[in-house]
Amino acid sequence: MEFRLTDDQLALRTGFRALLDGRFGREALRAAVERPAIDRALWRELGDAGLFSLRLPEADGGVGLGLPEAVLVFEEAGRALLPGPLVATHLAAGTVPGADTGRTVVAASDGALVEWLAEADEVVGEAGDARPVRSVDPLTPLHRVTGGPEHPGRSAAAVLTAALQLGSAARTTELAVQYAKEREQFGRPIGAFQAVKHLCAGMLVRTELARAAVYAAAVTSEGRWGGADTDAAGAKLLADDAAVRNARDCLQVHGGMGFTWESDVHLHLKRAWVRAGQWITGAEAEELIAAAL
Amino acid sequence: MDLRYTQDEEVFRGQLKEWLAKALPALPPAPDPLDWPGRRAYDTAWQRMLYEAGYAGLHWPADAGGRGATPTQHLIFLEETERAGAPYVGANFVGLLHAGPTIAAEGTVEQRARWLPPVLRGDEVWCQGFSEPGAGSDLASLRTRAVRDGDHYVVSGSKVWTSHAEVADWCELLVRTEPVSDAVPKHRGITWLAMRMDAPGVTVRPLRTLAGSTEFAEMFLDDVRIPVTDRVGAENDGWRVTMVTLSYERGTAFVGEVVACRRTLGELARTARDNGRWEDPALRRRLGRLGAEFAALWRLTQWNVSESQGGGVGSRGGGGFGVPGIGGSVFKLRYSQARQELYEAAADVLGPDALDLAHPWNQDRLSSLSYTIAAGTSQIQQNIVAERILGLPKER
Ligand SMILES: Cc1cc2nc3c(=O)[nH]c(=O)nc-3n(C[C@H](O)[C@H](O)[C@H](O)COP(=O)(O)OP(=O)(O)OC[C@H]3O[C@@H](n4cnc5c(N)ncnc54)[C@H](O)[C@@H]3O)c2cc1C
Numbered sequence: 001m002e003f004r005l006t007d008d009q010l011a012l013r014t015g016f017r018a019l020l021d022g023r024f025g026r027e028a029l030r031a032a033v034e035r036p037a038i039d040r041a042l043w044r045e046l047g048d049a050g051l052f053s054l055r056l057p058e059a060d061g062g063v064g065l066g067l068p069e070a071v072l073v074f075e076e077a078g079r080a081l082l083p084g085p086l087v088a089t090h091l092a093a094g095t096v097p098g099a100d101t102g103r104t105v106v107a108a109s110d111g112a113l114v115e116w117l118a119e120a121d122e123v124v125g126e127a128g129d130a131r132p133v134r135s136v137d138p139l140t141p142l143h144r145v146t147g148g149p150e151h152p153g154r155s156a157a158a159v160l161t162a163a164l165q166l167g168s169a170a171r172t173t174e175l176a177v178q179y180a181k182e183r184e185q186f187g188r189p190i191g192a193f194q195a196v197k198h199l200c201a202g203m204l205v206r207t208e209l210a211r212a213a214v215y216a217a218a219v220t221s222e223g224r225w226g227g228a229d230t231d232a233a234g235a236k237l238l239a240d241d242a243a244v245r246n247a248r249d250c251l252q253v254h255g256g257m258g259f260t261w262e263s264d265v266h267l268h269l270k271r272a273w274v275r276a277g278q279w280i281t282g283a284e285a286e287e288l289i290a291a292a293l
Numbered sequence: 294m295d296l297r298y299t300q301d302e303e304v305f306r307g308q309l310k311e312w313l314a315k316a317l318p319a320l321p322p323a324p325d326p327l328d329w330p331g332r333r334a335y336d337t338a339w340q341r342m343l344y345e346a347g348y349a350g351l352h353w354p355a356d357a358g359g360r361g362a363t364p365t366q367h368l369i370f371l372e373e374t375e376r377a378g379a380p381y382v383g384a385n386f387v388g389l390l391h392a393g394p395t396i397a398a399e400g401t402v403e404q405r406a407r408w409l410p411p412v413l414r415g416d417e418v419w420c421q422g423f424s425e426p427g428a429g430s431d432l433a434s435l436r437t438r439a440v441r442d443g444d445h446y447v448v449s450g451s452k453v454w455t456s457h458a459e460v461a462d463w464c465e466l467l468v469r470t471e472p473v474s475d476a477v478p479k480h481r482g483i484t485w486l487a488m489r490m491d492a493p494g495v496t497v498r499p500l501r502t503l504a505g506s507t508e509f510a511e512m513f514l515d516d517v518r519i520p521v522t523d524r525v526g527a528e529n530d531g532w533r534v535t536m537v538t539l540s541y542e543r544g545t546a547f548v549g550e551v552v553a554c555r556r557t558l559g560e561l562a563r564t565a566r567d568n569g570r571w572e573d574p575a576l577r578r579r580l581g582r583l584g585a586e587f588a589a590l591w592r593l594t595q596w597n598v599s600e601s602q603g604g605g606v607g608s609r610g611g612g613g614f615g616v617p618g619i620g621g622s623v624f625k626l627r628y629s630q631a632r633q634e635l636y637e638a639a640a641d642v643l644g645p646d647a648l649d650l651a652h653p654w655n656q657d658r659l660s661s662l663s664y665t666i667a668a669g670t671s672q673i674q675q676n677i678v679a680e681r682i683l684g685l686p687k688e689r
Contacts, residue, residue: 001298001365003592003599009294068294177683192686194672197679201626204678208623212592213585219296234585283578290581293562 003215005072012065013072019049020080026264029081033138033267038084038105038119047102051077051086052093056100062093067156071163071218078167078243081267083139085116087160087279088124091153096122108151110279114143125151137270151279155221155232158279162214162235165243165275168268169210172243172250173203175265179254190253199253203246210235210242230292233285240282243272296595298369305362306369312346313377320380326656327506329384329499333418333460336383340415349413350389357397358409364598368548375549376556384457388412388419392465395485395538399526408463408487420461422452422488422512423535429454430673432467433479433532437514439468439486446470446486446524448494448517454667458497458510464488466519467535470528483531485538487523494518504659505650547628548594554635555587557654561635565642579638586631593624622674622682629664629671636661 005013023042032039046052054070056062070090077086088108089099098104099122107117109125117123117130118141126148135142151157177200180191190196217235247269251258258265276282298306321338324331343349352367353359362370382389393412396404411417428435437450448468455464464487471482488495494517499507526534562580565571597620636658640647647655665671679685 001302001368001595001599002295003596005294173683177685180685189686191679192688194676194688197685198672198675200683200685201675201678204683205623205626208620209586209589209593209627212596213589215294216296216589216592216595219294230584231588234588237582237585238589285585286578286581287574288581289584290562290577293559293580293584 009069009072012069013076016049016051016073016076017079019045020076020082024080024082029264029267032083036083036139036141038116040105043084043089043105044102047100052090052102053100054090056094060094060100062100066218067159067222068215068218070160071214074160074163075167075170075214078164079171081139081168081171081264081271083116085120086164087157088115088120090160091151091157092122092124096124108157109145109148110151110154110157111148112145113274113278114145115140115274115278117141117143125149135274137267137274139267140271140274142274154279155229158232158236159214159217159221161275161279162210162217162232162239165236165239165272166207166210166214168272169203169207169239169242169246172246172265172268173200173207176200176203176246176250176253179257183255196253199249203249206238206242206246210239213238230289233280233288236280237282237285237289240272240276244269244276247272298365302365302369305366306373309348309370309373310377312348313373313379316342316346317377317379323380329457329459329507333384333457336380336385337415337418339380339383340385340389340413344414349415350393353393353409353413354397357393357405358413359397364601368595368598371548372552375552381549384418384460385412385415387421387457387461387465388417388463391421391538392419392463392487395465395534396487396525398537399485399534403522404487404525417462418457418460419463419465420455420457420490422455422458422464422466424452424454426451426453430670432535433483434473435467435469435483437466437468438472439470439484439519441470441521442518444521445518446484446521448486448488448514448519450514452512452514454500454509455497455512456509458490458512459499459507461490464490464512465538467531470531480532482529483535484528485525485531485534486519487525488517488519492517492519502660503662504656547624550632551587551590551594551628554632555591557639557657558583558587558635561639561642568642568644570642570644576638576641579634579641583631583635583638586627587635590624590628590631593620593627596620597624622669622677625668626671626674626678632664633661 023045050063051073053062054065054073058064085105085107089106092106093100096104096106099106104121105119106122106124107114107120109127114127114130117127127145130143130145133142133144180196180200181189183190213235217231220231247265251265251269254263254265257263321335324335350359351362351370355361389412393409396408423432425435425437437448439446439448466486466488468484468486469482470484471477473479494515496513497510499510501507570576636654639654640658643652643654646652649655680687
């Protein structure tokens with residue numbers, strides 16, 4: 001039994017972090033918030049780097065890796081707050097032409113929501129009655145839909161979305177800790193105060209628990225072991241929790257600064273809310289797991 | 294990242310399961326949970342059976358009489374013994390998980406030969422005399438004094454919350470051998486001694502816990518003479534030795550319990566389906582959430598074990614938190630809370646029966662209250678996570 005990441009997996013993660021740092025750093029994020037649109041050139045670069053074709057067999061032009069590797073890469077995307085229908089396009093690789101290389105942007109309906117519908121080249125699932133909503137996340141345009149067939153990749157979609165949430169949860173923990181070390185009040189860094197310390201410790205605990213659940217779900221879903229669906233649901237539930245609650249605590253640690261548009265904290269919180277509503281909600285996950293008890 | 298067990302590991306598991314199926318029916322009936330002498334007899338008998346089957350001190354190094362098993366084998370052992378309903382380590386806890394490993398790591402050849410085999414055989418039971426009335430979370434401020442008199446230390450003071458003191462043969466005792474002063478900060482001047490519980494001057498007064506049992510005690514030490522040869526580590530170097538001891542307290546100590554919690558959760562669901570409480574969506578959803586929590590805690594354990602197996606180079610924590618030992622405090626913080634939530638849910642499943650102490654869930658509900666306190670409170674664990682893992686400034 002070996003849960004640690006292999007050297008190849010570590011290298012994959014490092015590589016994607018470097019790519020996103022260079023190509024979608026803070027300035028790019030802030031610019032995107034002001035003019036929300038899918039950066040087609042970036043989408044192709046992500047395609048070339050294998051983000052969408054990661055799990056496609058090499059014989060079909062893919063990278064030939066599995067869900068555990070995809071989860072590591074999506075975690076990085078979550079850290080960077082990378083926008084776009086990443087999960088939908090990734091799932092469409094191999095079935096929708098051009099999805100694997102990032103030449104085609106694919107949106108998908110999860111039965112309740114579709115993100116980036118207007119900008120997508122293709123839509124998977126029923127979106128005939130899609131109605132635009134004013135999305136809470138400035139960088140995720142949303143449509144509401146009613147019903148439709150279940151997406152065939154629902155379980156994998158839930159795990160990948162959970163990975164995005166995990167990345168965000170880890171990032172807000174870092175942002176809070178960094179701020180707590182620098183910001184001084186009463187003549188000391190605020191991180192010396194226990195109330196602040198305990199908020200930060202709680203954030204790490206949530207992140208680590210979610211990480212164990214997400215990585216394990218990636219492994220069990222991949223091998224289609226027993227309980228894969230409840231593992232995916234559990235991972236989504238704990239990662240949603242970690243992302244949403246960590247963003248809130250991060251905002252608290254930032255004080256008034258956290259309540260401004262300039263700080264990135266609200267972007268993490270709003271994106272976390274959107275993702276928590278996608279694929280499997282908390283209530284659905286709890287019912288699914290309860291039914292299996 | 295591969296959660297499958299290797300062929301060797303599965304062979305180990307198979308042999309263990311086979312042995313458990315034969316051994317457990319031979320156990321005497323379980324004692325009343327409030328009867329500590331009965332529990333000692335039961336727990337040491339179980340230890341003896343493990344010893345004779347070659348499973349004693351599984352994770353101890355071979356040169357200390359253990360089996361030198363890998364952390365994963367230890368994990369499998371804890372998982373399977375719990376699944377089979379085998380007894381807990383119980384009264385042997387301190388000997389097997391604290392004192393034994395500490396002596397194996399820090400003791401002399403003579404000390405290892407004297408103390409380790411009886412622990413493994415279940416002949417001698419140890420207790421932990423660290424906490425004092427004035428030194429709990431702030432353990433380093435302990436005041437029990439030891440004064441050198443020839444080849445003995447003469448020890449006076451008192452200890453508290455000493456688990457199993459009533460039934461123990463030996464105590465791992467922390468004493469102050471150098472008074473605190475400007476020159477001697479409180480973490481220095483502490484010494485780790487092994488004390489016989491039947492030595493003249495030792496008085497044990499059992500304390501009743503809120504769950505009704507006398508699982509811990511107060512201990513009064515009145516000019517107790519302890520041979521200098523029973524000191525582990527150097528004089529005044531006890532704090533470092535203590536850190537060795539405490540590092541064994543974390544790790545896999547709760548593995549079997551996570552398995553037990555998952556089993557209890559399944560029983561909760563069955564009971565709720567039978568008594569109609571399942572129709573309450575709020576309760577159903579709480580049970581579902583606990584299912585996710587305990588599954589994740591189990592995964593976290595597997596991860597911690599994996600990392601300890603690999604020599605402690607962490608690969609988790611994309612944000613640079615991948616330090617060894619991250620798992621223990623993180624795990625304990627969440628587990629202690631989740632265990633309390635589990636038994637809160639049990640009370641809601643039971644309804645009016647939640648007030649009947651004859652139901653074991655209600656005993657467990659009471660005992661669960663100690664988890665956020667014993668072995669370092671949640672507040673102290675959060676300080677540890679914040680300062681040692683996240684690198685936030687020290688309190689003082
Ligand atoms: C069931 C059980 C078994 C035990 N067995 C043993 C044993 O075998 N041997 C042994 O030596 N000890 C044992 N203990 C003692 C245990 O280690 C202590 O109870 C624990 O470390 C807390 O110390 P205390 O009880 O003195 O509480 P205190 O230290 O007085 O703490 C009281 C409250 O103040 C909080 N607090 C204290 N300091 C801080 C701080 N710096 N920041 C924030 N909050 C703080 C604590 O979190 C707690 O909420 C046992 C305890 C229990 C409950």
